Amino acid sequence: MNVRLFVLGMDMFIASVLLVVYGLTTGSTGLVGVGVSISVVGSVIAIYSAAPGEPTLGAILSYTSMLAHAATAMVEDLDLLSNKVCVHSASTSTLIVYSKTTCPDAPNPGVGFAGGSPYFSIPVSVFQEVAKLEELSSQHLEDSLNSLLVSELGFCKAIRVEQRGELLVVDVIGLAKPLVNYTKYPVDPVVLLPLAVIARLVGEGKIHLVEKETTPEYTRLIVRVEGVA
């Protein structure tokens, strides 16, 4: 659900009811007409806020399953199932990197070797038009993540961010149902999307996934931000 649209629709509906009441008390049927008309607009906006995506969602999910299987086969072949995940964000590209040891300094898209160990990196381009945060604080990050992942993508119900020393604790609450099935794959959307968006928001540098905890209520990602320019 798009909360912004829903609030707008409800606000218009409430204002229109007040206008109708005013029109009725003053005996102005023209105002009543305008009020009823605005209430229709408010209702339409509120309904559109709850409208799901295109019915092609099923096709997109099938396609995503194919890609998830392909990526899983690749990760298995490279023996990266017990991997470390990081996001390498440079001025020209952002790469999600699965590696056995440390995050490579200059990874290339696809499969490569760094320090004698293989890595698998996926180029991502999410929210390219979004500017990076001027100040990296947990509150700013939480607001931005909620705006981008919750309001725009409907990724989950809410995101909570807490800063613990140099670590950021990101709680992904109420993951969207169509995405739940993909959390069992190594290429996990509950990890990849928040990390990619955090990388986009903090600018150039590396984002390391230190730990991931899954509970029935939320998925907790503990991340470390390194070398932000």
Add this chain to the structure above:
Amino acid sequence: MRELLRKVELLILVYVILTASMNSSLLTLGESRVDAYIAVNILMYFISYAVVRPFSEAPSLVKALNAALLIVFTIIVAFRVYEVLAK
């Protein structure tokens, strides 16, 4: 998905602009029939929808909304036609 959101927002923008201008015009002309405002509003919605076309195939919720608005519009027009014929 972002493209879809933009189209929905564009639809709402066009719809609100058209409705606001039509409501102002009707009010200025001294129109006092409430059903005229509703009918014009629904017409503006369908014009906005046809111009913007936010979905290649509308979700069921939007289809239900379109059907409901069409029924309301048909009832209003039917009453007006009936009034004219009954005179």
